[in-house]
Each structure stands twice: as C-alpha cells, then as structure tokens.
Amino acid sequence: KAGVTQTPRYLIKTRGQQVTLSCSPISGHRSVSWYQQTPGQGLQFLFEYFSETQRNKGNFPGRFSGRQFSNSRSEMNVSTLELGDSALYLCASSLVPSGELFFGEGSRLTVL
C-alpha cells in the first residue's frame, strides 16, 4: 500500500512569507504528527492530530499551525517565515495515537 506522501518536497521562501505543507497518511491511519528537524537538532515535535482533533502541540510559536481533514490528510502552515524556520519538516502517520510511526520523506523548507 502507498506510504506517507508529503508535498512539496522542496521549497524556497523569503522572510515574512507563509507556507503550507501537506501530508497524506497511509490509508486507514487516522493519526498524523508533524516534526521539525534543524541541523544539529533531533526531531522536534510540532503537533499530533487524530480524527480531525489536535491532541497535542509542541513548544512552537503561534506562527505554526495545522489541521486535519475528514479524510485524515493534514496540513501545516507557518506564517511570517523567519530564517530559523529553515528545516526538514517530517510528517508521520500511525494507526492509533502514539503508535508506531510511518514517516514521509519530508518537506525541506529554505527561508532566504
């Protein structure tokens, strides 16, 4: 079956712009979580959604937001981009919250 699909894979934005990243989970997976990885850092938890509800949010400013649709697809949005937002953003889906994660290939964002 198809894996987790993230789009776009690469994007370049400038400071002050906003960006929306998309994640399509594995069919049947209702839990989607997002992580940020910056150079020298581990995976930092952004949010987790289950059945369209945000179950938990990491320690990120309000510029970072997300949502999940009825088909379990999820989007995350970053507004007013800053240079420090340059990172690899990984989405993962699981059958149940906090279950084994299946990761997408990530969206690599560069902010100039």
Next chain:
Amino acid sequence: ILNVEQSPQSLHVQEGDSTNFTCSFPSSNFYALHWYRWETAKSPEALFVMTLNGDEKKKGRISATLNTKEGYSYLYIKGSQPEDSATYLCGETSGSRLTFGEGTQLTVNP
C-alpha cells in the same frame, strides 16, 4: 532526567563488531519507547515499539531491551555491517506526545 537522552552521540565501528547504544528517558508517566533507524536521504523507519518493563525485542541482528523503572533502553547490533550505518533515534511516549532524543549516528567501516 527531564528529556530523552541518547549516548553516544556518534560511533564508528569496524564491520563485524557488535555495538550498543543507550536511551535514557523520564520514567514517570511512561507509555511506550520507540526505536527508529534513519538512513541518509531516507525516512526514519521503525525498529521497535516497547511498552512493558523487561521487554526484549529482536529483529535479525538488532535487539532492544527496556527498563521502565529506571528509565533506560539499550539497542544492540550484533556483527555490524556497513548497511547498518544510520542514525538511530529513540523516542518516549508520555501523555500523548512522542519525544525523540538527538540520536546516535553509527558508521560501520568495511
């Protein structure tokens, strides 16, 4: 321990060596311990998810143990191969959040 901590940060071994890494985590409010392998230019892949104190899991040459009372897990690789070169991530679920350590980067030299 307040966060998930992994040691060592990096490790270089020769092909055929056996090796192990440590993951330490806060033992209060524990729910599950995850291990993932992350190869360069690929997505992280799950190795093990463990929930019970004393759990031991094995997949081929890789095995893991869990001690929830003292808050640590060990990952063992027997007879390392160059294809084992990757970053090994450990993550702890407490409450509804999965928190990862910074990983152990393993390089296996042929």
